[in-house]
Amino acid sequence: xxxxxxxxxxxxxxxxxxxxxxxxxxxxxxxxxxxxxxxxxxxxxxxxxxxxxxxxxxxxxxxxxxxxxxxxxxxxxxxxxxxxxxxxxxxxxxxxxxxxxxxxxxxxxxxxxxxxxxxxxxxxxxxxxxxxxxxxxxxxxxxxxxxxxxxxxxxxxxxxxxxxxxxxxxxxxxxxxxxxxxxxxxxxxxxxxxxxxxxxxxxxxxxxxxxxxxxxxxxxxxxxxxxxxxxxxxxxxxxxxxxxxxxxxxxxxxxxxxxxxxxxxxxxxxxxxxxxxxxxxxxxxxxxxxxxxxxxxxxxxxxxxxxxxxxxxxxxxxxxxxxxxxxx
Ligand code: TYM
Numbered sequence: 238x239x240x241x242x243x244x245x246x247x248x249x250x251x252x253x254x255x256x257x258x259x260x261x262x263x264x265x266x267x268x269x270x271x272x273x274x275x276x277x278x279x280x281x282x283x284x285x286x287x288x289x290x291x292x293x294x295x296x297x298x299x300x301x302x303x304x305x306x307x308x309x310x311x312x313x314x315x316x317x318x319x320x321x322x323x324x325x326x327x328x329x330x331x332x333x334x335x336x337x338x339x340x341x342x343x344x345x346x347x348x349x350x351x352x353x354x355x356x357x358x359x360x361x362x363x364x365x366x367x368x369x370x371x372x373x374x375x376x377x378x379x380x381x382x383x384x385x386x387x388x389x390x391x392x393x394x395x396x397x398x399x400x401x402x403x404x405x406x407x408x409x410x411x412x413x414x415x416x417x418x419x420x421x422x423x424x425x426x427x428x429x430x431x432x433x434x435x436x437x438x439x440x441x442x443x444x445x446x447x448x449x450x451x452x453x454x455x456x457x458x459x460x461x462x463x464x465x466x467x468x469x470x471x472x473x474x475x476x477x478x479x480x481x482x483x484x485x486x487x488x489x490x491x492x493x494x495x496x497x498x499x500x501x502x503x504x505x506x507x508x509x510x511x512x513x514x515x516x517x518x519x520x521x522x523x524x525x526x527x528x529x530x531x532x533x534x535x536x537x538x539x540x541x542x543x544x545x546x547x548x549x550x551x552x553x554x555x556x557x558x559x560x561x562x563x564x565x
Contacts, residue, residue: 241266241414242273242376244317244367246281247294251301252439253514254423254432257482258382262416264306266380272312273374273546274302279317279324280366283359299535301442304524313549315542317370322550327362327369329557330395333402334365338394343387364391371411372396373550379411383420384431389413403560423482424475426456443525446515453511458503466497476506484513 243263245255263274276298278291286294295316307314317323339345339361348360359366367388371379372395381389389411396408415421422431425438432439440452457472469477477496480489488509495501528534555565 238271239377240273240374241270241378241380242275242371242374242411243380244275244277244370245298245302246277247291247298248281248284249294249434250297250441250443251305252432252434252441253479253482254382254439256305256442257423258384258421259380260302260305260307262380262414263312265416266378266414267308267311270378273376273549274307274312274314275320275370275542275546276302276316277367277370280359280363283355283357283363285355296532296535297529299539300528301525303528303535303538304521305442309538309541313542313545314538315546316539319539319543320373320546320550322547322554323366323369323373325554326373326557327366329561330365330368330372330399331362333398334362334395336361338391339364342391344384364388365395368392368395372399372408373553374546375409375553376411377409378414380414381420382431383422384433386413386420405560407556407560424478426453426475426479428457428472429475440514442518442521444518445522446519449515449518450508450511453507453514454504456507461501461503462496462499465499469496473503476503476510480506480510480513483517484510488513 241263243259245251245259251260263272266272276295278295281291281294299314299316302314303309342364345360345363349356364387368391371392379385379389379392393410396410399408400406413420424430425432425436426440427436427438430436430438440449444452456476458476459470459473462469473496477489477493480492492501492506492509495506559565
């Protein structure tokens with residue numbers, strides 16, 4: 238059976254980008270495949286969080302995953318740092334990862350520009366750790382958003398390289414997975430680019446109705462089209478892209494027709510969009526509150542997941558050690 242794996246860094250709360258980029262696909266796949274979903278707490282160390290901070294964020298994200306419908310009876314849910322075999326595979330992959338290719342990764346170059354005081358080796362080798370996350374379970378499909386495409390390329394490259402160096406067909410090449418025919422990019426509503434925590438434009442699954450409305454009403458627009466059927470400039474296209482994700486087709490078509498006829502009233506569109514986002518988030522928000530209150534349950538899920546993931550990871554590491562020439 239094919240294996241599906243996905244992960245997320247525990248930095249704050251889940252936002253609509255995380256949900257529609259990755260979590261939603263995962264929830265759909267968990268019925269059919271062997272599934273692993275993990276919290277990438279080692280990855281988050283690149284920003285040097287405090288211990289309390291890590292503990293809290295991991296717990297928050299675990300509760301939010303569960304609230305989104307990831308089912309511990311079907312999928313293995315675990316915390317990366319509970320599975321030490323990942324760190325061993327990371328070491329092996331790093332031996333075959335070259336400085337030039339790591340330095341060329343766009344997200345690394347962005348970090349170099351944005352935080353010149355903290356360009357650590359963890360940031361540079363981020364793609365090797367991500368590849369280790371994926372390859373440790375020999376995953377075939379990886380639900381991710383568009384922003385992870387380059388990291389996925391690297392993971393495939395490291396898998397191929399390992400196989401070639403040792404003359405084996407051991408690691409499958411992991412494919413990115415999306416429900417639609419192309420990768421999802423949930424836009425920000427602040428004019429350009431994607432929704433993200435570090436972009437400061439995220440709508441979180443736990444946001445209450447008022448917060449959602451405030452964020453949506455603030456979205457950047459323009460003075461409206463003057464030529465029928467005009468192409469939408471990015472800020473407006475982003476609003477429509479969001480509507481396509483959370484609203485019904487009828488709603489989308491209604492506002493799209495208004496736009497094309499130069500009769501659009503952005504205030505109406507935003508009100509509708511805020512309502513639809515809230516309708517989507519409300520039940521999840523309620524489940525997040527219920528699950529967050531149940532520490533014992535969260536702890537049990539993490540422990541059970543750690544055992545299952547470690548067992549699977551140990552098999553891979555034993556094989557890899559043998560292939561490399563170490564004692565299994
Ligand atoms: P992270 O924590 O930034 O995001 C988690 C998932 O959410 C998706 N995502 C989005 N998708 C569409 N539109 C958006 N605006 C948007 N924002 C976030 C991301 O694509 C991702 O799928 N490196 C990963 C975590 C990771 C991982 C892995 C993922 C570590 N190891 C192994 C898969 C497999 C990351 O930083 O995602």
